[in-house]
Amino acid sequence: MTGARTSTLATLRGSIERIETPGDAYMPGRVALGHVDADATLQGGLALGAVHEVFAEGRQSAAATGFIAGLAGRAIARRPLVWVRQDFTEIESGALSMSGLAELGLDPRLLVVVRAADVDTALRTAADALACDALGGVVLEVWGEARQFDLVASRKLTLAAQASGVTGLLLRVAAQPSPSTAETRWIVRAAHSPPATGTAWGAPVFDAQLVRNRHGPVGRWIMEWKCDECLFEKPAAYPQPVAAAPAHRSHQTPDRVRERRAG
Amino acid sequence: MFESAGPADNCDNSPCIVVARQNNALQISALDNAAADLGLEIGLPLANARAICPHLQVFDADEVADARALNIIADWCDRFTPLVALDSPHGLFLDITGCAHLFDGEAALMRIICDALTRQGFAVSAGIASTSVCARTMTRYATGQIIADGEETEAVRPLPVFTLGAEDAITRGLRRAGLKTIGDVASRARHEITARFGADFTVLLEQALGQGDAPISPRKPLPDYIVEKRFPEPVATEGVIASTLSRLAQTLVTAMDSQGKGARRLEASFFRTDGAVRTIMVDTGQPVTKPDVMDRLFRERLDALNDPLDPGFGFDLIRLAASRTEIVVQQQRDLDANVHDNDELAALIDRIAARIGGRRVVVHLPQHTHIPERAVLAAPAQQHLAVAMRAAWPARVEGEPPLRPLRLFEKPEPIKVPFATVPDGPPHQFTWRRAEHAVVRVEGPERVAMEWWKQDGQTLTRDYFRIEDEAGLRFWIYRDGLYGELVTREGASAPPNWFVHGLFA
Structure with missing residues (x-):
């Protein structure tokens, strides 16, 4: 290889390094979810000023909504929340109910809902909202597969979130996970209420699977949302433990995690 | 001031008429010069016209299209004065008080309008007078007349009575009574006229004579502030348009600022050289007082247009108007971070609303009802943000699982x-x-x-x-x-x- 070519390569490597450094050096604040094991895995809790994805099957849409509302409730710290949704989602899984949100312990007064007609508008609006540092968080809800959610769109959202410190939450119902720059990715389904022990059943219980974590291992937990305390917890009495966290990823993330940036 | 737009003369010489159904018979409602030369006149049945001239070209009247054309001309006339009123079926009133000097005087202004409309193929008859009815009466007889203040009576008296534009029955009645000119009618005592033809006609007559005001009803309310930029050479590039808008925004803000106002509704009008006018409106939830905010709102709006701004051969006039304004309450913002946050949120809502529409950004208000689907009202966030942030929601029952679905x-x-x-x-x-x-x-x-x-x-x-x-x-x-x-x-x-x-x- 000639010297000129080597130096070109070096320059390119250098510029890529420069582009990527801010992302990796970015050390977000974290907010504890309340669930001890999950917080330990997430090294303190949900990263603020980052994008998190929640995936669910079509019929699990309400559970996923509840889970993402819980994440938002933890992340926004009583600041406004913008909820961007595509028109189609209301037909498929019903409109977000303010009474229901209040029952979960969240404050409907903090919520501004944007009814976007299509995915492109929703995506653009969400990116705009993420850049507004007066907000606590932005939820983007899209039904089904959307080719618009490519790496570029995802990177845009992540950069906007990092610059403003606003937490972005993506609710993808009836969609398959695709490569993105999200900080974490969850797959959520509803879990049974614990067997009757004399207490009222029906508190939101989620079977939450952390399938991707940029800065740590993954895991799977049964999480119960405590409406009165506004946090996630281990259910008091749950019959059998679910699958333990897979051991194939070490807890301490080595530097090599950079290699899987777009995984 | 008044003008009248008729159908254009066609190129080949065969006479053309437009017919409309009246009293269950087709009658001529408009005709060109060639047809008029044959002795045809408005109101003549089509059968008679065909008998006079078998090779007539006949077109059906399309009143809807006529009204649309008149509206488009009225849009174009907005560049001369903000007060343009329709006088259906084919007249326009322009209130040019205080506008004429911008176009080198009344005569020059009238010439500009007549030339432009004639170039587009319309037959125009225009006149200027101090009352609208007087001007309209003049245009029915001759075009290009300017009647000075106080000379209305002298100018109108010799005109035939049909120029008043009263109903056919009244005009016929006047002719039968031997009153051929407006002067003849005016020479009679008013109570005689009123007794025979009604009070409305007397009012019309007095207005035509310049006695008593004849108010017009403009199509659009007068904006609170208008700034505009005229171009000697039409502009078509996006960069120039954007920079013009931001400069206009600055001028507008300066004008509003001196009176402590902020804009709640902004209208940008783009006048194309070929006469088409495009108006783009932006509503805001809070009064806007910063040029860069206006600039950004318009950028969002222009970006999101379904049919983008088409400059055609270029715009020769860009106008920015604040059609609704509000007094701005200055708030202390150094210590209270909340106020700042709310402002930022309102600005974000304005931007999103400018792009996708105000009704698509909503906040929620609790309602006093037990019926689940009616318990919450979604209201546009631009108008109701402050109310929604203070709304009292029913408290949840502690210790219970959620009783209402998410x-x-x-x-x-x-x-x-x-x-x-x-x-x-x-x-x-x-x-x-x-x-x-x-x-x-x-x-x-x-x-x-x-x-x-x-x-x-x-x-x-x-x-x-x-x-x-x-x-x-x-x-x-x-x-x-x-x-x-x-x-x-x-x-x-x-x-x-x-x-x-x-x-x-």
Whole structure:
């Protein structure tokens, strides 16, 4: 290889390094979810000023909504929340109910809902909202597969979130996970209420699977949302433990995690 | 000032007429010069016209298209004065008070308008006078007249009576009475005229003579502030248009600032050289006082247009108007971060609303009703943000699981229930969206009676159940009506219907 070519390569490597450094050096604040094991895995809790994805099957849409509302409730710290949704989602899984949100312990007064007609508008609006540092968080809800959610769109959202410190939450119902720059990715389904022990059943219980974590291992937990305390917890009495966290990823993330940036 | 637009003369010489159905007969409603030379006139039946001239070209009148054309001309006239009024079917009033000097005087202004319209192929007759009716009367007789203040009576007196534009019966009556000119009519005592032709005609006559004001009703309310930029050479590039808008925004803000105002509604009008006008409106939730905010709002709006701004051969006038303004309350913002946050949020809402429409950005207000689907009102965030942030929501019951679903279907979805154990009990299983769900846990019923004092036809009581199925999914289902309440046409009792109304997390 000639010297000129080597130096070109070096320059390119250098510029890529420069582009990527801010992302990796970015050390977000974290907010504890309340669930001890999950917080330990997430090294303190949900990263603020980052994008998190929640995936669910079509019929699990309400559970996923509840889970993402819980994440938002933890992340926004009583600041406004913008909820961007595509028109189609209301037909498929019903409109977000303010009474229901209040029952979960969240404050409907903090919520501004944007009814976007299509995915492109929703995506653009969400990116705009993420850049507004007066907000606590932005939820983007899209039904089904959307080719618009490519790496570029995802990177845009992540950069906007990092610059403003606003937490972005993506609710993808009836969609398959695709490569993105999200900080974490969850797959959520509803879990049974614990067997009757004399207490009222029906508190939101989620079977939450952390399938991707940029800065740590993954895991799977049964999480119960405590409406009165506004946090996630281990259910008091749950019959059998679910699958333990897979051991194939070490807890301490080595530097090599950079290699899987777009995984 | 008044002008009249008629159909254009066609190129080849065969006479053209436009016919409309009146009194169940086709009559001429408009004609060109060639046809007029043949002795045809408006109001003549089509059969007679054909008898006079067999090779007539006949067109059907299209009043809707005429009105549209008149509106487009009125849009174009907005560049001369903000006060343009329609005088259907084919007249326009322009209130040029204080505008004429911008175009080198009244005569020059009238020439500009007449030339432009003639170039477009319209037959124009224009006149300027101090009252609208006087000007209109003049245009019916001759074009290009400018009547000085105080000379209306002298100018109008010799004109024939039809120029007043009264009903046909009145005009005919006046002719039969031997009153051929307006002067003849005016020489009679007013009470005689009123007794014979009615008070309205007397008013019309006095207005034509310049006595008494004849107000016009402009198409659009006068904006509070207008700034505009005229280009000697039409501009078509996006960069120039954007920079013009930002410069206009600065001028507008300076003008509003001196009176402590902020804009709630902004209108940018783009006048194309070929006469087409495009107006783009932006509403804001809070008064805008910064040029860069206006600039950004318009950028969002222009970006999101379904049919983008088409400059054609270029714009020769760009106008920015604040059509609704509000006094700005200055707030202390150094110490209270909340105020700043709310401003930022309102600005974000404005930007999103500018792009996708104000009704698509909503906040929610609690309503005083037990009916689940009406318990919350979604209101446009631009107008209701402050109210929504102070709204009092019912507090949740401590220690209870959620009693209302997180997702609510706007229209409850019917489910198939094979049978229920006891008449008022919950189902054991049900089919929703072609999937079977076996009920594992139930809580209920929670009975919600409809608001019978409102006459909206929905009077069936609902029994709601919270249900968990074998997969852990939680539903909010209800039975519409009580057992035995529904009766078929034959008199037998019908089983009530079941619906899924919402989903719990």
